[in-house]
Amino acid sequence: MAPETRVTVEQLPKRRNLPTVAVAKRADLTADHFKLWLERPPDFDFLPGQYVTIGAGGVERPYSIVSSPREPLIELFVERIPPPAGKLTPLLHALRVGDKVTIRPRAKGVFLLRTAFRHHVMIATVTGVAPFISMIRHWAEEPYGDVSFRVLDGASYTDEFCYDAELDTLAARHANVRFVPTCSRPADPRNAGWNGATGRVNVIAEELVRVWGLGPEDTCIYACGHPKMIEDVKARFAGAFTLAEERFWKEPRR
Numbered sequence: 001m002a003p004e005t006r007v008t009v010e011q012l013p014k015r016r017n018l019p020t021v022a023v024a025k026r027a028d029l030t031a032d033h034f035k036l037w038l039e040r041p042p043d044f045d046f047l048p049g050q051y052v053t054i055g056a057g058g059v060e061r062p063y064s065i066v067s068s069p070r071e072p073l074i075e076l077f078v079e080r081i082p083p084p085a086g087k088l089t090p091l092l093h094a095l096r097v098g099d100k101v102t103i104r105p106r107a108k109g110v111f112l113l114r115t116a117f118r119h120h121v122m123i124a125t126v127t128g129v130a131p132f133i134s135m136i137r138h139w140a141e142e143p144y145g146d147v148s149f150r151v152l153d154g155a156s157y158t159d160e161f162c163y164d165a166e167l168d169t170l171a172a173r174h175a176n177v178r179f180v181p182t183c184s185r186p187a188d189p190r191n192a193g194w195n196g197a198t199g200r201v202n203v204i205a206e207e208l209v210r211v212w213g214l215g216p217e218d219t220c221i222y223a224c225g226h227p228k229m230i231e232d233v234k235a236r237f238a239g240a241f242t243l244a245e246e247r248f249w250k251e252p253r254r
């Protein structure tokens, strides 16, 4: 771990008197994808799908919360963006258990489960799966109603499906949960041995919604993650289906 990317207390944002929390646990899934579990302040409440804003080194960024509201820690799923583009994630990537980050006291966001709908088609790219895990964990704690959750997760590399085991388990336990991971670069040697779906998740989503016979009257389509994927999903479904979106970043204007 490079010493220059370590976060010291002096580097935490000084602008405000923000509370800090320690990293309770971490797990590295690929060279750039990792999960962080942060201590949860006693009065920190959130709804599944909301995000928390954390900071280090004078930089703050929002992160969708993976945990369900009942869990004692705040779980995050982060992709490291190498510098110079990435500002906060190289610092987060260097955090060790016990290191601290600032935390805004309130969770925010309106990317919530639309409970008026029966079927929930959740389209994600890599880290975009985070809010959907929170929503489904929350549902699975006390399953209710005649609902379905269909998570479609797209990645360039199959080792980026960092919640596949959990989603496979949920799908095995609950007939109304389905998980379709799809790899957009199946020929890449890093994906050797992949025998799941291939192609872009936005394209597969349109096919599957048709195959599953889902109709706009009782289906909500959610898209989270890469802004281009979200644009394409909107182009395919807008006007017919109710859509909810959470963009993790903005594409630069041309």
Ligand SMILES: Cc1cc2nc3c(=O)[nH]c(=O)nc-3n(C[C@H](O)[C@H](O)[C@H](O)COP(=O)(O)OP(=O)(O)OC[C@H]3O[C@@H](n4cnc5c(N)ncnc54)[C@H](O)[C@@H]3O)c2cc1C
Residues within 6 Å of the ligand: 051, 059, 061, 062, 063, 064, 065, 076, 077, 078, 079, 080, 081, 085, 086, 087, 088, 089, 090, 109, 127, 128, 130, 246, 247, 248, 249, 250
């Ligand atoms: C509501 C909301 C929720 C978010 N939740 C998550 C989350 O759960 N996990 C997460 O990793 N990020 C999430 N993000 C993105 C996050 O806030 C940061 O932008 C990201 O972690 C990169 O931070 P950075 O300071 O290193 O680089 P930034 O200066 O923020 O971004 C630099 C560039 O990196 C690229 N980029 C940003 N985020 C990602 C990403 N997730 N995957 C691939 N490329 C990216 C974009 O091209 C961006 O212009 C979320 C953003 C929003 C608005």
